[in-house]
Amino acid sequence: MVAAAVSTPDAVVIGMGPGGEDVAGRLADAGWDVVGVDERLVGGECPYWGCIPSKIMVRAGNLVREAHRVPGSAGISRVQSDWRPVHRHVQQATDDWDDKVAVDRFTSRGGTFLRGTARLTGPGEVSVVGADDSETVLRPRRALVLAVGTRPSAPPVPGLAGTPYWTNHELIEAEELPSSLLVLGGGAIGLELGQAVQRFGCDVTVLEAQQRLLAREEPEAAELLMRVLATEGLAFHTGAELVSVGYDGQRFNAVCRRGERLSAERLLVSAGRRVDLERLGASVLGVPADARALPVDDRMRVLGAPGVWAIGDVTGKGAFTHMSMYQADVAVRAILGRGGRPAEYHAVPRVTFTDPEIGAVGLTEAQARAQGLAVRTSVTDLAASARGFVHGSGNDGFIKLVAAGGVLVGATAAGPTGGEVLGLLTLAVQARLPLAELAATIWAYPTFHRAVGEAVKGL
Ligand SMILES: Cc1cc2nc3c(=O)[nH]c(=O)nc-3n(C[C@H](O)[C@H](O)[C@H](O)COP(=O)(O)OP(=O)(O)OC[C@H]3O[C@@H](n4cnc5c(N)ncnc54)[C@H](O)[C@@H]3O)c2cc1C
Ligand SMILES: NC(=O)c1ccc[n+]([C@@H]2O[C@H](COP(=O)([O-])OP(=O)(O)OC[C@H]3O[C@@H](n4cnc5c(N)ncnc54)[C@H](O)[C@@H]3O)[C@@H](O)[C@H]2O)c1
Numbered sequence: 001m002v003a004a005a006v007s008t009p010d011a012v013v014i015g016m017g018p019g020g021e022d023v024a025g026r027l028a029d030a031g032w033d034v035v036g037v038d039e040r041l042v043g044g045e046c047p048y049w050g051c052i053p054s055k056i057m058v059r060a061g062n063l064v065r066e067a068h069r070v071p072g073s074a075g076i077s078r079v080q081s082d083w084r085p086v087h088r089h090v091q092q093a094t095d096d097w098d099d100k101v102a103v104d105r106f107t108s109r110g111g112t113f114l115r116g117t118a119r120l121t122g123p124g125e126v127s128v129v130g131a132d133d134s135e136t137v138l139r140p141r142r143a144l145v146l147a148v149g150t151r152p153s154a155p156p157v158p159g160l161a162g163t164p165y166w167t168n169h170e171l172i173e174a175e176e177l178p179s180s181l182l183v184l185g186g187g188a189i190g191l192e193l194g195q196a197v198q199r200f201g202c203d204v205t206v207l208e209a210q211q212r213l214l215a216r217e218e219p220e221a222a223e224l225l226m227r228v229l230a231t232e233g234l235a236f237h238t239g240a241e242l243v244s245v246g247y248d249g250q251r252f253n254a255v256c257r258r259g260e261r262l263s264a265e266r267l268l269v270s271a272g273r274r275v276d277l278e279r280l281g282a283s284v285l286g287v288p289a290d291a292r293a294l295p296v297d298d299r300m301r302v303l304g305a306p307g308v309w310a311i312g313d314v315t316g317k318g319a320f321t322h323m324s325m326y327q328a329d330v331a332v333r334a335i336l337g338r339g340g341r342p343a344e345y346h347a348v349p350r351v352t353f354t355d356p357e358i359g360a361v362g363l364t365e366a367q368a369r370a371q372g373l374a375v376r377t378s379v380t381d382l383a384a385s386a387r388g389f390v391h392g393s394g395n396d397g398f399i400k401l402v403a404a405g406g407v408l409v410g411a412t413a414a415g416p417t418g419g420e421v422l423g424l425l426t427l428a429v430q431a432r433l434p435l436a437e438l439a440a441t442i443w444a445y446p447t448f449h450r451a452v453g454e455a456v457k458g459l
Contacts (some may be wrong), residue, residue, distance in 0.1 A: 004127070004136060006136075006137045007035065008141055009112070010033045010036045010143070011032050011142055011143040011145065011426045012035045012143075012293060013037065014037050014280075016037070016038040016042040016102075017046065017324060018043070019311040019328040021106065022325060022328040023332055024036040024145075026328075027332065034369065037114045038219060044149060048094050049168050053090040056090050058192055058196050060085075061159040061195060061198075061200065061355070062199075064079055064081045065199055066394070067079045069392075069393045082200075084175075086151070086200070091375075109255065114129040121281065126144065131293065145335075150273035151317060153269075154269050154271065157242045158245070160242075164237060165245075166266055166267065166429060167268070167269055168189055171197075177200055178265070179203070179265050181197060181202050182266070184207050184270065187240070187270065187271075189270035190208075191206070193220075194229075194234060204233075207237045207242060207256070208240065210238065210239070211239045212381070213225055213238065214352060217358060218364050220414070221414055225354055225358065226238075236294050237256065241258075242255070243256065246257050250265070251265055252265070274292075275294070275316065277294065285308060287302075289410045293314060293315055293316025299331070300327050301335060301341055311331050312328075320348075328431070348361065352420065359414070359421060360411070362409050365377050365400075372427060373404035376438055376459050377403070377459075379398055379400045379458070380458065383449045386445065386450070387446040387450065388415075395415070396414075396415070397414040398451075399413055399416060400411070400455070413449075415448055421448055438453075441456075
């Protein structure tokens, strides 16, 4: 390795995902000398292998499904689904996994971009090693921002590590779909992508270790998805523990402790994601080696590490792009001394973009009860609402409200537009809107969101 170049900018941002890119750009806008570092693509997971390409696939799958709903309601339809336009759309959206536009956007704001792998070598020092083995040492004078996200975690199943299993990266980049796919993990990634590819003729089997899918959400959401997705042909094994995986050059063969033997052309590992603090060298900040996230205060300052901020998935507050962007805003205001409200997390929204969509905000009933709250709940069936009746096929869904102390503390909106209906529920939870206001609200007829009014009556 050649002698390291040393630089002392105002700020260094490690990880240029949605949050890191925002912080780096805004500090550059403020006239700071900022170095943004990323070993892969500026923009991070979301635009290249996450939210955007996966939602392109989901949208394409939804179109196919909707076309199948024409018979019986609007005439005849003959659907011949084709993955090639979906792949082309993903290629376009990702610029074929090229971040030139994003890098230019940052440098045109005055930032400096460094491609390489960063590691903390001291409380105020970062070593960045490029693909050509060159090393740059950065000693930020005013702020160090850590936004390194997460990586897919592969469970320690015997045999798995030696197989060519897919993560979201390989599936998102797939030019062709396999004829069959075994999905390890029935969470957001497994269900969104599993349903999408099943709709393009790939035979999907989901293997979930917990007793139900989407274990962090309401049980009603898991029941709904299991029922709807099973009618589309997906197979489910819940409460299943994988004891071995092998690959014979053609197919993956998996064995569960209960005895099930499963076989598929491809295996997608979507069993959660983990923060890799060891690789980042976070121990120099005093963070324990086995920590699952970087501990931060409500201004995104890393606890016990003056001058260091952390945002996004690495903080463990919710692995969502909107969380990364929200925390980026809190951090920028704190770094620039602009004040404003500290970070708060009582109304974190999330949407699983299956069909039906599962939108949720705040606490689930179980979480609220675990906090000792005097909880009241109400559930309404979307299919039984006026809009559900009009909509017909594909109208499955529900609204569930979780109330305590005269306000909503959580809610779930499941249905064809569950993620959109979630908007009003998010505002109600965020603003701690009195239930009396919700009860006095006039809900337009016949909308899906009118079912919220019905559910409020149940409280
Ligand atoms: C398939 C999929 C679908 C998703 N869909 C949604 C969705 O619909 N909605 C939603 O809100 N969220 C979704 N997410 C989650 C979302 O992508 C993440 O929450 C978001 O990207 C996190 O942003 P971040 O800034 O924390 O980190 P990331 O986007 O992960 O970016 C971190 C960056 O840091 C870089 N990096 C890491 N370590 C180093 C290092 N040591 N040196 C240099 N660079 C480093 C990485 O290369 C990466 O570019 C999805 C995720 C996946 C995988
Ligand atoms: N729409 C969205 O906002 C969206 C979409 C995709 C991903 N994401 C984010 O990315 C994160 C990662 O997604 P994910 O789906 O990988 O994780 P996840 O945590 O949502 O789900 C992982 C699932 O895998 C199961 N699992 C773990 N080990 C297993 C094993 N050995 N065998 C069988 N099942 C096992 C877990 O019980 C869990 O249900 C999500 O938590 C979410 O924050 C968000």
